[in-house]
Amino acid sequence: MKSTVETLSPTRVKLAIEVPFDELKPSLQKAYREIGAQVQIPGFRRGKIPTAVIDQRVGRGAVLNEAVQEAIPQQILAAVREHEVKTLGRPEVEITEFTDGEPLKFTAEVDVRPEITIPDLSTISVTVPVVEIGDSEIDEQINGLRERFATLKTVDRPAEEGDYVQLDLKATVDGEEVPGGSATNISHEVGSKQLLPGLDEVLVGLVADADATFTTQLVGGDFAGRDADVEVKVRSVKDKQLPAVDDEFAQLASEFDTLEELRNDLRERLTKVKKVEQIYAARDEALKQLVEAAEIPAPEGIVKEEVEGRKQAMADQLERIGATMEDYLASEEKTEEQIDTELTDAATEGVRIQLLLDTIADAEDVQVSDDEFGHEIVHRAQRAQMQPQQYYDQLVQSGSAAAVFGDVRRGKALALVMEQVTMKDEAGNTLSLDDLREAGADEHAGHNHCARTLSAQAPCADSEHPPEREADGHPTG
Numbered sequence: 001m002k003s004t005v006e007t008l009s010p011t012r013v014k015l016a017i018e019v020p021f022d023e024l025k026p027s028l029q030k031a032y033r034e035i036g037a038q039v040q041i042p043g044f045r046r047g048k049i050p051t052a053v054i055d056q057r058v059g060r061g062a063v064l065n066e067a068v069q070e071a072i073p074q075q076i077l078a079a080v081r082e083h084e085v086k087t088l089g090r091p092e093v094e095i096t097e098f099t100d101g102e103p104l105k106f107t108a109e110v111d112v113r114p115e116i117t118i119p120d121l122s123t124i125s126v127t128v129p130v131v132e133i134g135d136s137e138i139d140e141q142i143n144g145l146r147e148r149f150a151t152l153k154t155v156d157r158p159a160e161e162g163d164y165v166q167l168d169l170k171a172t173v174d175g176e177e178v179p180g181g182s183a184t185n186i187s188h189e190v191g192s193k194q195l196l197p198g199l200d201e202v203l204v205g206l207v208a209d210a211d212a213t214f215t216t217q218l219v220g221g222d223f224a225g226r227d228a229d230v231e232v233k234v235r236s237v238k239d240k241q242l243p244a245v246d247d248e249f250a251q252l253a254s255e256f257d258t259l260e261e262l263r264n265d266l267r268e269r270l271t272k273v274k275k276v277e278q279i280y281a282a283r284d285e286a287l288k289q290l291v292e293a294a295e296i297p298a299p300e301g302i303v304k305e306e307v308e309g310r311k312q313a314m315a316d317q318l319e320r321i322g323a324t325m326e327d328y329l330a331s332e333e334k335t336e337e338q339i340d341t342e343l344t345d346a347a348t349e350g351v352r353i354q355l356l357l358d359t360i361a362d363a364e365d366v367q368v369s370d371d372e373f374g375h376e377i378v379h380r381a382q383r384a385q386m387q388p389q390q391y392y393d394q395l396v397q398s399g400s401a402a403a404v405f406g407d408v409r410r411g412k413a414l415a416l417v418m419e420q421v422t423m424k425d426e427a428g429n430t431l432s433l434d435d436l437r438e439a440g441a442d443e444h445a446g447h448n449h450c451a452r453t454l455s456a457q458a459p460c461a462d463s464e465h466p467p468e469r470e471a472d473g474h475p476t477g
Helices: 021-038 051-083 135-148 199-203 247-253 259-294 300-320 325-332 336-363 370-383 388-398 401-420 433-438 451-457
Strands: 002-009 012-019 087-097 104-112 125-128 151-154 164-173 176-189 211-217 227-241 422-425
Touching (some): 002 051, 012 021, 051 087, 087 300, 125 259, 135 259, 164 199, 199 227, 259 422, 300 325, 300 336, 336 401
Antiparallel strands (some): 002 012, 087 104, 211 227
16 A cells, blocks of 8 residues: 655645555455345345356456455555644545456545644633622522422412413314313413413413413424414412512521521532632633644544534434424524524634644653543443443443543643643632632542533533544544
8 A cells, every 4th residue: 555645734634545456356356255145036045156157147346346445444544644633523535446357546645633732721811700609699599499389279369470270272273172271270480471462361370260362373283384273261369479578488498497597508609609600700711812822723524523423412312302493593583593603602712722732742741541431431320320331331332432532631631731821810810720628519520522512612521422433433632
């Protein structure tokens, strides 16, 4: 095999590969064996069919094609190792010349890891707002607790916004009852907009046993897009009564005896939450500065695949809740082009961060122990509500185990970043990973850059679209 490499851009190369026909013979023999085991020809047992008969019945061209398809990945891998190319993603292959008995010539364009120079981490300094908890935020938490312990009392008056009503609904289109368009004795909060458009406006002012009719446009089912006449009957009107904010309420809603103790506990909890958010904000700003300082380019092919993966994940989530992309675009008041732009920007930033952390992990010779890898598997298995061994077996079968390993390694690189950069709040207080531990944050927060720490900024192995691997199957890190 002869090969050359041509640099197309800092993130893409073209491999030109020529394979003598003799080197294709092992793949050709394998192709004959596999085809012979699949086809059934009278007078011959499966797997014992002579090559000449296969050529006659199946065609020499089909055998050659299967042999070439089997050989190309092997030859690309050999060329990648020969030229020490750090590939990312899947190559785009074009066969330029091949006939029976002659050398196979083809090209493979593939994204590669760019050469990245990491700036001195100690020169990176970020400042974030001070953590402050206002009384209004505590009041908001208290009100949330009051809502949880609210009671409903039947009242003899017209329904108002915020009341709960028991009602019956029946929808018809041109006199024909809509399948699934009827409901009996359901509870609904007036003004919540949780049911049919126009219903809340009709309910205001109705008393128990009153009925009304209104017209609404259906959004699903056989009559989607058509106007339906909806009959609504109110069975009862109930007023939501919130408990008084006092010591008795504190005892009802918590383990504390006094309202002051409850408020102090809520303040402490909110402080911890905001402290974690503060550290994460500092982390994100530090990564942003590093990516910009290192001028890291994002391989277009990887970004494109990541965008496609994210769009498919969105479509799957919408399908699970019975919605479409059109419904989502309408609710967000955005166009598909705007969504594409947002996804591309997020994917580009995520890929650049991944490349940054891979480079730091290489420079610092970051290693991942079996215990660290195993602990991550257990953590993810718990989140997926699976047994660790079952979860690991699925990772191996899907080829994602190496990507999880890479995630753990990048997480350790991220921890190194956060230990070496300067992070302060606007009051001059120094921030560190210790603050996360003191705040009781996820113990992985400093060691795994994936969903728990970078959110949607970086591709993650436990998402539906794990990071790409190098051609030899190892993580890009």
